[in-house]
Every structure is written in structure tokens, then in C-alpha cells.
Amino acid sequence: MSVIREKGVRGDPIFKNISAEEDDMQPTVVESLCMNCYENGSTRLLLTKIPFFKEIIISSFTCPHCNWSNTEIQSAGRIQDQGVQYTLKVKSKMDMNREVVKADSATTRIPELDFEIPAFTQKGSLSTIEGLINRAVAGLEQDQAVRRVTDPEVAAKLDEFIAKLKTLKNADTEFTLVIDDPSGNSFVENPCAPQKDPDLVVTRYKRTEQQNAALGIQENDTVDEKHADYLESLKNEVLIFNTNCPECNAPAKTNMKLVHIPHFKEVIIMATNCESCGHRTNEVKSGGATEEQGTRITLHLTNPIDMSRDLLKSETCSVLIPELDFELGMAALAGKFTTVEGLLKDIKDLVLKNPFTCGDSSASDRSEKLKSFTDKLDKIVAGERAHLVLDDPAGNSYIQNVFAPEPDPEMTTENYTRTFEQNEDLGLNDMKTEGYEA
Template identity: 35%
Template sequence: MTTTTENQFVSVPELVQGENPVVQLESLCLRCEKQGETRLLLVNIPRFREVLVSSFECPHCGWRNSEVQEAAEISERGVQYELKVTSPADLQRTVVLSAYASLRIPEVELEAPASGRGRFTTVEGVLVQIAEDLRNYMSGHGSIDAENTSKLQELVTKLERYMAEGRGFHLIVEDPAGNSYLDVLDTDGKLWRFGRMKRFRRTHDMNVSLGIATDENATVGDANESATAPLSSQHVDPEGHSAESEAQRSFAKREVLRIPTECPSCGKPGENRIHETFVPHFQDILLIAFTCDYCGFKSSEVKPSGHCAEKGRKIALHVRNRNDFSRDLVKSDTARLVIPQAGLELEPGTLGSKFTTVEGIIRDARDALSELHRFVQSDDYRPDEIDQQQQRFRAFLHQLDDLLDSSAPEFDLILDDPLGNSFIQNPNAPAEDPQLRIEDYERTAEMNEALGIVPPTEICTN
């Protein structure tokens, strides 16, 4: 068995150069029930995500199978990519298809439905697979009349011409799960002029096909009833306590409070789940999560529980090793995040509120900036100035990647929160942590005004 290196994911350019750390496993062939070989490869697709490519081959019966597997959940929206192929180089653009992705080539009125399995290929690979499937269909169905056989053969000939010329057609990938990818970017990471990408709201039928909606005839009333049922039994107990007070007492016991609310994505009924928890050596916080059973939209946030702190707080952590990456971290939406060594400064409100780890907050920042970088363009600069900005931005993202991948990281992470509602874990608590520096400070009048806080002296004066 061949094992991978410490960095398990390999990039697509490394695959082209032949650097492919493949894991080989013996496994049973489902066709002849003899021992075959499964190969697993972790691939990092630029500007997309990591995927697991698996391939099986049986030396006894010759059966082969390959697919792409990913750990990603169904996205909040579906995605559609469109690429106009104008040169042979476009045939080598990366294509990742989830089990729910369909393909279209409008020039030949060809539409390939979802195959039910993931694939990692190229534009040329898509054409080759479609042509091969059509040939197999013609050879395996002797009942096809001459007219339809001629039409299918004409379609195969057109696909072969596209592969030979490398131009003259559009490829459209549509995935209601939002987990497919077609490389429609240029070498600088900007959206190519012959490429297009858009996200869309799923229909209810799409949600049913994805398995995230089961009852096509569900009514708003039924959903509201099921959402409110866990709150209380809607009665008065023998001691005279109302249902509302029962819910309040259960919430005080750290149970989950469920509040019906409309989904901000599709407008159908969902529910907010609110849970109060205590972070040791910090304070109580509220974890708020929303899930929509109709469109799959999800959101989560963290809110402080209790009174407003009298002073602001600045927390500085000096990261010395990878163990520091696992420290718990609470970032409120009023906190400013700074990593001086990487030149990262995120103003209050960026990323919202988070209850995560040191590694998690850096990854969230990196992913958010990466998504922003993909579609940022400006008409205020010359093309060479835009290229320079793009290069500096990519270098900045590489710095964050180096921080995350380093085996011996050393940098400072600073949270500056004027409300004092942010936190970085001290594993030595209650003893002091030499790597952690906490500074409380008086808020300025400008800070209080921006936060909507009226000092007690002003209340007494008024």
C-alpha cells in the first residue's frame, strides 16, 4: 500500500507534472467478485475546493469505474457555468461534476442528465465520454431504426470535430446542489470574457430531487405547527405555571429554544434554534442557527448573553506551534481581527460573529477573501495596474496559506473588541498564559456613539 505525504492534497498543476501521491487499496470487484485495485487521490482544485478522486480497475474481468467524492454539504443555491470553447487550450479546462450535475451543448441540442456519480475530468474528457456512451448505446441496441442511428452517428461526428478543432461550441454545466465546477477563469483568476457563472435559487422540485424536501404538498400551517411544537405543551400545570414560563425555565437549563421564522432565501417557514452555553473563563453566549427544510439555506451566528461590558478588550495571542491552532475563539461582530505578519486587517462586521478556533477563523477569512477575489474587477485602473493588484492579492492569499500549512507557525493574532465580547482560550487557566496578552481599555466617546451606547453620566444629566 502506498501512502501519501504529510500534505495530502495535490494541486492540478502538480498532477500535470506527474506528482500524484496515490493511495492504492485492494478491494473486491463487484462484477466478477475477485480482487481488484482501488486508487484514491486527494486533489486540490484551484479556486474551488478539495475533492477525493477514486478509480477502480479489475485485472481479471477488465471492469473499470471512477468517480469524484466530496465532503461538501449541499450549497445554499444552485450553480450554472457556461463556457464558449474558442481554442484547443480550452479543451483542457478542469470540470468537476457532482452526482446532481447535468450537461448541455446547445449547438447540437445535446443534454446529458445527472449521472448519479461525481466526475473529475476536462472539457475534452466530457466530449470523449459522451461520444463513447453514444457509441455503446448504438452497438448495444439493435432495435434502433436506421434513421435514428444516422442521427446519433451524425452527433458523434460533430463531437469528434469539436475535439479535433477545439472550438465552435458552448458547454453548460448546471448543478442544483451547487457543488460542481467549470474553469471559466483566465490565468489571472478573473472571470474570462468567454465564461459565465451564476448562482440561482432552487425550485421545490429540485429540492425534492436532492432529498432536502420530502413532502411536495407541505403547507405553511403544517410547517409552523411542527416548528412550534417543541416549545411547550401549551397548557397550565397544577402549580399555575404557564407554557411561556415553562419555556423560559427550560431555556435557562441550556435547552434549545425554537422560534418559527421565514427563510430569508425562499420565504417559506423555517425555525431559529437558540442555545445558551457557557464558555469557561469567559461568559455565557447565545448560539443561533437557522435551517430551511425547503431550500436548504443555513446560517449561524454568536451573540453575547448578559450586560454590556464597561470597557473594551484587546486580546493578542502569539502563536508558536500548531497546538495553538486548536484554541477556542469567540469573535463578536464588533471585533477587529489583525494578523500583522500577514498584513491582514478585518474591520468590525467582517465575517460576522463566530464561535470557532484559531485555525477556523483564519480559514474563514482566507475563504471569504478568496471568494471576493474571484469576481473583483474595476474600470478605474489600467489593465497593467489591475494585473499588479491581482498579483499582490494572490501573494497575500499565499501568505495566509503558508500560515495555515506551516509545521512551525509563528505569528500574532489580535482581536480588538470595544464591547469586550471576544475571547481566545487560555489552556492554562486559571493560571496566566505567557502567549496571551489581554488589555482592557476605556472606550472613547466616538466608540460609544458608534456602538449606540449612552454613558451613565449622560443619562443622569438628561
């Protein structure tokens, strides 16, 4: 830990991007006690950052005395606001090579085999789908030699089940892999990025009280009766509080300001500026309640002037560009208060930072698709006609109407009733606001 503190003090990035350069990816070696033979071994710690995901800590222990080894991965970020569930239809051998980050709090299931790996029974891992299956097979085979002597009947059933697991690696038959992580820190690769993956469904949900307890989170059920008055006092005040830089984890300061958007509502703008590494970030949160209906805003981009329109994208808003067959999920870019041009450039930067579409891990055809996509996006920024759609189930997103208070001929706003699944994602189905007894 002293090595980590020294890097933070000097301002060097603690969590570095994955790189093929050895100088950039030097692990920290720590002498550790081997829990197998109780001699001294060594642990290698690598603090790295997966673009398009988050920071992780990879640790690898080896013992030169008994040759025992152990490798695991831990999330270096905070527990997310919502849990996440990945449901993947594995149809081919290529799907077995998808990168997977599985946190120790994640539950892994294969419904076709009625197979489940409960949460907190395995350490976190950075692997592939094939690697997850190999790890499950190794765990089941661990005590088979003893079982064949003490309980041959159970051992025979396990051998039969292990054979079924091994056949999954050939991808001869389609099966479903479900990774359910209440902490929100697990991840499954989307090889179709920046397009939506037709075989992968990502669902975010509100954690239950039991899941919060398992993660060590204590909910605060108290409600501040003076909340409205407090927000009123913040309108002309910039609050400053201490935090850590999301890039290098060094101490930094975050500014927060309550801003009223004309013809819309109040939003909270948060900006962080790190003096150590120079990283800057900003995020926007809605200052109001969830609307009764969702909102779908469609803007027809017909003039380069449209690029300067103010735009508010909440953290629950999806972005669609039909001409590019592109869809950006609600949690990909968090909340932003920017312009149309700024949003398109952020989308381009997000796509280019995806580690599975660039560098040594990128296939040639995937790189060509990525270049074609970014070229088309640049043309739209330069003035080519297209449609921009903001779909926000919470109704907290906004695009500036330059003709206000008159209707905008190039923009349509549609209010719609949310589905049960959308209310579930927003945590509204479990919310009760009436009928409480004193």
C-alpha cells in the same frame, strides 16, 4: 473506512493538497468485487483537496481478470446552501483544456446541438471540457453495433450526431457549455484568475423543492416564534458545538457569539480551532434581515492608517479594486469580520492557493501576471493610493467610519435597488412574507 478513521485519530490530514510528490499522494488500495466478471479486483481511493474549491474522493477500480476498469469522483464536502450554474463560451482550443469538476447531480447541456446529459446518469468526474465530450461520445457509441442491425435508421441519426460532437473538439466554431448543479459541488476552471473570466458566467440560485427532493434534502418550513427572544439571550453567551475540522476532518469545536457592531447591526461570529492539526478558521454571518436595498461602499485608501479600519464582508458581498482591474465574487471568501489589511491579505492568500496559477500546471506568462498582481497588492497594503469597493446586494456589509457620527470624506455609501437577477441569487423572488391565511 478504518484507514480513514486511523488517520483522523492520529491527527494526520485526511484530505491532502494535490502534489507531485509520490509520498504525499499515496492512494488507499481496497480489494473489491468486479461487477463485470464477479472476480476480485482492486479499488484505489485518493482523498485529496483542490485549493480554491473543496475536498474530493477519487476512486479507480481495475480488474486483472477481465481488464474492466472504472474511475469516478465524489464530493467529500456537504451540499452547498445554493445551487450553481456555469455558462461557458468555448471559443478556442485552449478552452477545451479547462479543468472541470462535474458532480453526479449536475446536468450538462450544449444548447447549439440541443444536447443534454441529465443529472444522476453519469458518475462524478474530474476532467477537462474535451474529456466531457469524449465521455459523451463514448456513451453514445456504446451500443451502436447492435443498433446498426436492429434499427439502422436510428443508428444513422446517432452517427450523424456523434460526428457533430466530435467536431466540437476542434473548436472551429463557438459553442456554449452549461453545467447546472443543484448541489453546488461542480466547478469550472477560470484561467484568468485572479481577474474575472469574460467567457464564464457563474450563477448561484436557490434550489426548488423538486431539486431538494432529488438531493435527499427535506426543507423545514416551521418558524420559531421565539426566535427574537432566543437571539436576545445569546448576546452575552458563547455557544460551543461539535463539528469537524475543514482541513483534516478530525473532531473539533466551533465557538459562536452574537456581536453588535456600533453604527451598524448585529452579526454572528463563528470560529473553529482544531487541536489535531492546528487549523483555525472564522466566519461571519449577518444577524439581521436582508435590507430593502443593496449597498455599495467605496473607500479611497489614502493613508496607511486606513489599513486598520474594521470591515465586515458578508457572504453575499463582492469586492472590487478598480486600480488592479480585480473583482472577487460574492462566495469566494465567505463572511469575514476583519480589517482592510486583513481582507487584502486574505485575497492575496486566496489567489496564491489557486492550483491553476502555481506549480507544474502554471504557464510562465500566467505566473508573471500573478506576481505582478501580488506585488501591486502589497504596495496598496504598504500605503499606495487605491479604491476598495464593497458591493453587497443584501446590504449587510460595512466599513468603519473613523469620523463617526460625522460623514467620512474618503468613503461614500450608495444604496441601490436590486435587479431581478440579484433578488433571484438571494432567493427573494420566491419569498412570500404577507397575505398568508391561517
